[in-house]
């Protein structure tokens with residue numbers, strides 16, 4: 001096991017991980033597990049990347065075509081159990097899990113859910129429950 005020093009200086013942490021100081025409003029996960037991959041999840045992820053970059057929403061470095069002031073982080077993840085109904089896409093903080101997402105659905109999800117705050121109900125299969133005290137919106 002690698003012995004890594006714990007860093008407790010917050011400024012140093014932000015220096016090492018600038019995203020920690022960014023104004024992130026959404027985190028989009030696209031499952032790239034085996035079954036979702038068979039349902040073109042790589043293309044779904046590429047479609048999110050294209051749509052978010054085009055709108056200047058994807059957080060990241062300019063050299064990667066992203067926006068340092070972007071508000072959306074896009075990452076891949078492993079299986080979440082939607083294997084038979086992929087591609088699976090999860091968006092937080094709303095905790096909406098989308099099923100059967102295809103690349104053609106991505107512009108609608110970005111426009112409706114991320115920009116306008118209205119989840120796309122026809123694709124939403126699960127909402128992660130939050131404690132009542134956390135539900136301030």
Ligand code: FES
Nearest residue numbers: 033036079082083
């Ligand atoms: S492989 Fe994507 S949910 Fe299982």
